Amino acid sequence: MSIINVEDLPVRTVGPVTYRIVSAGPVMMLYLIVPPNTNLPEHKHENFQMGYVLSGSGSLTIGRKQAKVSQGMAYTISENVPHGLQTNSEPLELLDVYYPPKSDRL
Amino acid sequence: MSIINVEDLPVRTVGPVTYRIVSAGPVMMLYLIVPPNTNLPEHKHENFQMGYVLSGSGSLTIGRKQAKVSQGMAYTISENVPHGLQTNSEPLELLDVYYPPKSDRL
Numbered sequence: 001m002s003i004i005n006v007e008d009l010p011v012r013t014v015g016p017v018t019y020r021i022v023s024a025g026p027v028m029m030l031y032l033i034v035p036p037n038t039n040l041p042e043h044k045h046e047n048f049q050m051g052y053v054l055s056g057s058g059s060l061t062i063g064r065k066q067a068k069v070s071q072g073m074a075y076t077i078s079e080n081v082p083h084g085l086q087t088n089s090e091p092l093e094l095l096d097v098y099y100p101p102k103s104d105r106l
Numbered sequence: 107m108s109i110i111n112v113e114d115l116p117v118r119t120v121g122p123v124t125y126r127i128v129s130a131g132p133v134m135m136l137y138l139i140v141p142p143n144t145n146l147p148e149h150k151h152e153n154f155q156m157g158y159v160l161s162g163s164g165s166l167t168i169g170r171k172q173a174k175v176s177q178g179m180a181y182t183i184s185e186n187v188p189h190g191l192q193t194n195s196e197p198l199e200l201l202d203v204y205y206p207p208k209s210d211r212l
Contacts (some may be wrong), residue, residue: 002160002168002174002181002182003166003171003175003179003181003185004170004179004180004181005178006158006178007178022158022180022182023180023182025154025156025182025184026152026154027133027156027205029156029180031158031180031204041210048131050128050131052112052128052135052137052158052201054160060109065108071111072112072113073109073110073111073112074109074110074129074135074137075108075110076128076129076131078131079209095158095201097133097135097203099132099133
């Protein structure tokens with residue numbers, strides 16, 4: 001167990017996204033920053049995913065559903081459902097949770 | 107899958123704590139508000155738990171470790187490890203994640 005300041009964690013990158021690994025235990029939690037005006041094309045994976053928007057805004061597509069997201073909004077993405085994200089003119093700061101942990105983020 | 111505004115979710119209570127269920131899927135996510143000057147005595151459960159502090163501050167005890175927590179800090183609590191929380195003079199706003207889902211919060 002641990003109590004940490006997320007800003008102190010090592011910064012990693014995947015494409016245009018920077019992230020920090022908050023937990024890689026039984027459940028993975030990532031803290032992510034998606035840059036402004038960024039399109040993360042639709043993709044899918046076998047991990048259940050959910051998240052919470054800490055700041056910024058964007059447009060999130062999950063399956064056939066599309067919605068604007070901003071601070072205080074949350075989302076769940078069932079296993080193998082395609083999803084994509086487009087940010088607006090500010091960075092989008094997210095917490096993302098994966099089960100099982102997403103091995104390609106380790 | 108869903109995209110929601112957490113504030114729109116039904117408010118539940120457990121003791122002095124109010125919470126909203128963001129996800130009760132494979133992994134549970136709760137949005138919690140712990141009132142000011144509140145002591146949540148040490149307790150333990152068989153669920154893995156982790157969380158992120160959205161606002162406020164307090165003192166978190168996990169096992170033999172005690173630390174002040176505030177916005178941007180995160181914690182992980184292994185299964186069956188005792189943990190407790192004392193808030194300061196402002197509400198503590200948290201995201202908590204449980205695996206498996208904590209059935210007594212449903």
